[in-house]
Amino acid sequence: xxxxxxxxxxxxxxxxxxxxxxxxxxxxxxxxxxxxxxxxxxxxxxxxxxxxxxxxxxxxxxxxxxxxxxxxxxxxxxxxxxxxxxxxxxxxxxxxxxxxxxxxxxxxxxxxxxxxxxxxxxxxxxxxxxxxxxxxxxxxxxxxxxxxxxxxxxxxxxxxxxxxxxxxxxxxxxxxxxxxxxxxxxxxxxxxxxxxxxxxxxxxxxxxxxxxxxxxxxxxxxxxxxxxxxxxxxxxxxxxxxxxxxxxxxxxxxxxxxxxxxxxxxxxxxxxxxx
Amino acid sequence: xxxxxxxxxxxxxxxxxxxxxxxxxxxxxxxxxxxxxxxxxxxxxxxxxxxxxxxxxxxxxxxxxxxxxxxxxxxxxxxxxxxxxxxxxxxxxxxxxxxxxxxxxxxxxxxxxxxxxxxxxxxxxxxxxxxxxxxxxxxxxxxxxxxxxxxxxxxxxxxxxxxxxxxxxxxxxxxxxxxxxxxxxxxxxxxxxxxxxxxxxxxxxxxxxxxxxxxxxxxxxxxxxxxxxxxxxxxxxxxxxxxxxxxxxxxxxxxxxxxxxxx
Numbered sequence: 001x002x003x004x005x006x007x008x009x010x011x012x013x014x015x016x017x018x019x020x021x022x023x024x025x026x027x028x029x030x031x032x033x034x035x036x037x038x039x040x041x042x043x044x045x046x047x048x049x050x051x052x053x054x055x056x057x058x059x060x061x062x063x064x065x066x067x068x069x070x071x072x073x074x075x076x077x078x079x080x081x082x083x084x085x086x087x088x089x090x091x092x093x094x095x096x097x098x099x100x101x102x103x104x105x106x107x108x109x110x111x112x113x114x115x116x117x118x119x120x121x122x123x124x125x126x127x128x129x130x131x132x133x134x135x136x137x138x139x140x141x142x143x144x145x146x147x148x149x150x151x152x153x154x155x156x157x158x159x160x161x162x163x164x165x166x167x168x169x170x171x172x173x174x175x176x177x178x179x180x181x182x183x184x185x186x187x188x189x190x191x192x193x194x195x196x197x198x199x200x201x202x203x204x205x206x207x208x209x210x211x212x213x214x215x216x217x218x219x220x221x222x223x224x225x226x227x228x229x230x231x232x233x234x235x236x237x238x239x240x241x242x243x244x245x246x247x248x249x250x251x252x253x254x255x256x257x258x259x260x261x262x263x264x265x266x267x268x269x270x271x272x273x274x275x
Numbered sequence: 276x277x278x279x280x281x282x283x284x285x286x287x288x289x290x291x292x293x294x295x296x297x298x299x300x301x302x303x304x305x306x307x308x309x310x311x312x313x314x315x316x317x318x319x320x321x322x323x324x325x326x327x328x329x330x331x332x333x334x335x336x337x338x339x340x341x342x343x344x345x346x347x348x349x350x351x352x353x354x355x356x357x358x359x360x361x362x363x364x365x366x367x368x369x370x371x372x373x374x375x376x377x378x379x380x381x382x383x384x385x386x387x388x389x390x391x392x393x394x395x396x397x398x399x400x401x402x403x404x405x406x407x408x409x410x411x412x413x414x415x416x417x418x419x420x421x422x423x424x425x426x427x428x429x430x431x432x433x434x435x436x437x438x439x440x441x442x443x444x445x446x447x448x449x450x451x452x453x454x455x456x457x458x459x460x461x462x463x464x465x466x467x468x469x470x471x472x473x474x475x476x477x478x479x480x481x482x483x484x485x486x487x488x489x490x491x492x493x494x495x496x497x498x499x500x501x502x503x504x505x506x507x508x509x510x511x512x513x514x515x516x517x518x519x520x521x522x523x524x525x526x527x528x529x530x531x532x533x534x535x536x537x538x
Contacts, residue, residue, distance in 0.1 A: 169364055176332055176358045177378040177429075178351075187377070191368040268368040268409040 056237040064242045078246065080223040081212050084140055085250070088147025089208040096152045096204070097197065100159020101185060110160075117156055125149040125207070126214045133219050143215040143223075150207035158200025162193025191265075198262040205254045209247060279345060279465045280308040280433055285330060286339030287323070300326050302490035304340070308433070308465055315468040315476035317522065318486030318494075319529045324469045327491065328435050331467065332358050345432055354382050357426035358435045362442035364422060365410040371397065371421050372406040378429045396424040399458060416447040423455070427462060436468045440475065452478055453507055460504065473526070474510060477501075477518045485522060488529040495525055 020028070038058045044050050045057035052060060068074035103110040103117075129146055136142040166189055174184045216225025224243050231239035287301040300323045308314045316324045329335040331342055333352040342349040344356065357378065365374050372393055379389035397403060400420040410418055419439050426434055440448045452475055459466060459479075470476050476483045480499050487494040499518060501509060509515055 169360075170366060172334065173358075173360060173364050173366070174377075174381070176334055176352050176360075177381045178353060179381040183381055187380070188366070191366070194368075268370075268411070270411040 053235060053237055056241045060238045061241045061245065064238045065245075068239075068242065074224075074227070074246075077222055077224045077227045080140065081216065081225065081250075084143035084147055084215070084223065085208055085212050087140075088144045088211060089151050089205060091144070092148050092151035092155055092204060092208065093201065095148075096155030096200070097159050099152075100156040100200075101163060101189065101193075103156070104160045104163025105185065105189070117153060120149070121153045121157060125153070126211065126218075129215060129218050138219045138221060143212060143220070146215045147208045147211035150211035151204035154203040154207060155197075155200045158196045158203070159193055162196030163189055165196065166192045194262065194265050198258060198265075202255055202258050205258065206251065209251055209254075213247060276309040276312075278307045279310045279312070280331065280467065281343040282306050282327075282331070282340065283343065284340040285327065285337045285342065287326060287330065287335070288338045299490040301330075301337070302492050304486075304491060304493055306484055306493055306496070308467060310465055311463055312482065313459060313466045313468065313480050314482045314484060315470055315480040316484045316486055317470060317473055317476045317526065318491065319488045319526055320471060321489055322486040322529070323489060323491030324486050325437055327486075328358070328437050328467065328469050331433075332356055332435055354378070354429050355432045356435055357429040357431035358437060359419075359422050359426045359439045361438050362415060362418065363410075365418055365425075367410050370407045370409055371402060371413070374410070374421055375424045375428055378425060382429075392428050393424070396428045397421075399427070399461070400424045401454070414447075415443050416451055419443065419451060423458070427458070427464075431464070433465045433467060436466060438469055438471065441471070448472075448475070449507055449510075455479065456503075456505060473519055473522050474515075477515060477522065478505060478507075478510060483518075483522060485525045494529065497522060497525075 041055070042058050045052050045055065045060075099113070103113055126146060128149060129142070132142045132145045132149075136145055170188050170192070171184060174188050179187070212223070213225045213228075216223040217229045220226040224246050228240050228243035231237075231243065283305055285301055285304040286299070288297050288299050290296075291298040304327060306314075316327065318324050326335060330337045331349065333349055333356070336350065349356070366377065369377065372390065375393040375397055376384075376386075376389040379392065380386075384392070394406075397406060400423050402417060402420055402424065405413065405417065410421070413421065422439060426436075440451050443451060456479060466479075468476070468479060473483075477499055483497045483499060485494045485497065486492065497518065501512075501514060501518075
């Protein structure tokens with residue numbers, strides 16, 4: 001995109017050549033902090049101040065990682081957890097976005113479903129786990145259910161908020177051009193909800209991961225959460241940390257992907273307001 | 276000359292939520308516009324001129340009377356009318372091209388044909404090369420050119436323009452007025468133009484209709500007998516000033532009682 005003509009905020013900030021770009025600064029400071037923290041952690045354990053039984057250490061976690069990936073022992077667990085996450089989360093998106101659009105569009109539907117959504121939002125959905133396991137067993141099906149329930153509520157709520165924030169003038173324009181209701185929904189309402197929608201998708205992704213972890217810790221026969229709880233029972237702190245890292249990586253990966261997609265859909269927004 | 280648009284005793288009343296009474300926005304508005312004619316409506320603010328345009332467009336249903344377009348009654352929006360809206364009515368998530376094809380998409384024109392037709396009008400309003408810009412990358416004047424192209428591409432029987440230049444700075448506004456006349460002459464459209472600027476109305480129009488204060492009625496219809504093609508120089512012509520004085524005093528008559536009531 002070349003030369004934005006308005007929006008003076010992003011341009012006209014003269015930058016002396018000695019100073020690092022903001023991006024480089026951010027990366028340097030961020031990476032530096034992480035490295036310092038890891039060194040401190042390693043040092044505390046190496047000096048014997050704290051027993052690695054309690055806090056493990058970066059080198060020990062790395063050894064577990066190499067071992068697990070090297071032998072391939074971790075893959076079945078990753079596979080199970082990934083499937084649980086993907087099936088539950090994708091189902092939540094497929095149900096959550098249309099549902100949010102519909103209750104935003106139809107007041108009656110909102111009266112009908114709004115209270116249920118509010119109540120489900122107020123209660124942590126993982127509390128339904130005992131029931132879900134009773135209904136669906138301790139296999140993946142109960143995890144699909146808890147992941148779905150965790151993610152679908154924030155997605156519905158965010159989409160609904162996005163619809164309500166839509167500007168009437170655009171709907172007026174669409175009506176003037178004889179747009180059908182479907183056209184108004186897809187060409188006017190949906191694009192306007194993008195920032196809300198993605199806030200919901202990101203928050204929902206966090207809830208979905210939580211569902212995977214708690215579901216597997218509560219009752220399961222496989223999965224990364226299952227691995228964590230088994231290692232915890234054996235006081236294998238290194239493996240517990242390794243599992244935590246895997247979930248962290250999953251969370252970061254999902255957020256990065258969502259940010260990319262959001263940027264693609266939001267190319268029309270002037271840049272430069274946010275740093 | 277054939278009559279293109281006829282408004283027959285249009286009235287609009289609605290319940291006033293504040294006083295529980297009835298508000299009369301428009302009362303007995305009758306007017307007709309000939310084919311290829313450029314007609315402006317001016318009037319004191321709040322006189323219902325934009326509301327009247329919405330009734331012609333079919334977005335608002337009149338509580339009395341009838342709108343006939345080419346002899347056919349109008350009750351809802353249709354591709355035979357196209358509105359050039361006030362500022363910032365472009366869809367910000369669509370490019371210039373995307374905005375211009377929007378109306379065609381709505382009536383099911385094939386994408387390839389829609390793009391072809393859009394390209395023609397984008398060229399006409401002088402925005403070739405800007406097809407892939409988003410509206411935040413355009414100046415106010417350019418945005419209104421897109422707005423104009425979006426309406427023209429529908430090839431409507433009548434173009435409804437709702438204070439399209441109101442938000443522009445004075446210089447851009449005058450340039451746009453001149454350009455609108457060129458485009459109008461090239462396209463041969465019938466135009467109904469709403470504005471609160473008297474000089475704009477006179478400069479553009481064959482006829483200026485003055486609305487009364489609320490409830491809006493046709494107070495007077497003033498034929499503008501100034502030669503075409505017109506250039507901006509015309510605005511310094513004494514005949515132009517005479518029209519300005521006349522229309523200004525017509526509106527002033529409407530403003531006065533209200534000022535008294537308020538003061």
